[in-house]
Amino acid sequence: MKPVLHHCHQARSMRSLWLLHELGLDFDLVVHDFGPDLRSESYLAKHPLGRVPALEIDGAVLFETGAITEYLCETRAGGDLYRAPGTPERMAWLQWLHYAETVAVHAASLTQQHIVIYEDKDRSAVVIKLETRRLEKALEVLDTHLNGRDYLLSGFSAADISVGYSAYVAQFFVDLSRFENLSRWFETLSRRPAFQKALPPEGANIIYKSGRCEAPVVS
Ligand SMILES: N[C@@H](CCC(=O)N[C@@H](CS)C(=O)NCC(=O)O)C(=O)O
Incomplete structure (x- = not known):
């Protein structure tokens, strides 16, 4: 079974997506809107807080980008991307x-x-x-x-x-x-x-729609 990555454009799941591409792995991508979609019963069954990323892999669902990075590098020939236990870095x-x-x-x-x-x-x-x-x-x-x-x-x-x-x-x-x-x-x-x-494709529903956020004038 191919890994399945649950992702929202520009969210932290971009780390896992970028890594999957660097590793050249075959995977499926499920893109969610950043909003109520993440709180659906079916998605909460994968990630108990309804956040991204969640990675379906090896018969389980793994969340937390740090854990996903370590697991993918350990199990999917991380090569130069990885620094295994016992190595200098x-x-x-x-x-x-x-x-x-x-x-x-x-x-x-x-x-x-x-x-x-x-x-x-x-x-x-x-x-x-x-x-x-x-x-x-x-x-x-x-x-x-x-x-x-x-x-x-x-x-x-x-x-x-x-x-x-x-x-x-x-x-x-x-x-x-x-x-x-x-x-x-x-x-x-x-x-x-x-x-x-x-990166999000042209016309995708993104989080940072207006570029850099200036400090707002709030009282
Ligand atoms: N420490 C977690 C953070 C996961 C997280 O909070 N993801 C955000 C997107 S950047 C999220 O899904 N937010 C949706 C929400 O809070 O409803 C990780 O690195 O995976």
């Missing part, structure tokens, strides 16, 4: 793989404030300011690490995919060009054919 691979979520949670919070909450009066200027600053700090760490490096590790790996998605989503809230090394790295990643295949 194992620790760094795990660290950056999961640091991707540290970055993404701030972007997710900003997505809630700017997009999911659509009445200005319901948004919080304090949360927006705090989360933007925390996102910038998390990006600064990457920018410093990427000084003089092409990738997070000695070569392109699944860690770049995981963090690369976080940078993709961060660009909707922060001007990435302020981070020279990060921008250079992200530009390299975004030229990869597998990344481009994971």
Whole structure:
């Protein structure tokens, strides 16, 4: 049975989609609208919180992008994308793989404030300011690490995919060009054919419809 990936365009499931393309695996893709569709009884049976991604694979359903990345690399010949236990870059691979979520949670919070909450009066200027600053700090760490490096590790790996998605989503809230090394790295990643295949197709229902969200004027 082919793996089945449950995905919403531009959501964290983009990490798993990008990875599946990098691995050259044959899989089916189920695209959900980012909204009530994710709370259907049939989807909740796959992911108990109704979130994406969920990956149907090897007779089970696996959720959490970090776990999906580790499992796919372990079981589907991750090759250069993987750093197996006992190899020199194992620790760094795990660290950056999961640091991707540290970055993404701030972007997710900003997505809630700017997009999911659509009445200005319901948004919080304090949360927006705090989360933007925390996102910038998390990006600064990457920018410093990427000084003089092409990738997070000695070569392109699944860690770049995981963090690369976080940078993709961060660009909707922060001007990435302020981070020279990060921008250079992200530009390299975004030229990869597998990344481009994971982008939403023309006319798809997307989350970030209006490009970068400016800090709203809220009282
Ligand atoms: N830590 C989880 C986060 C999953 C997650 O929260 N996904 C978001 C999309 S980026 C989602 O499905 N949100 C829908 C909702 O909260 O209703 C992972 O990395 O897979």
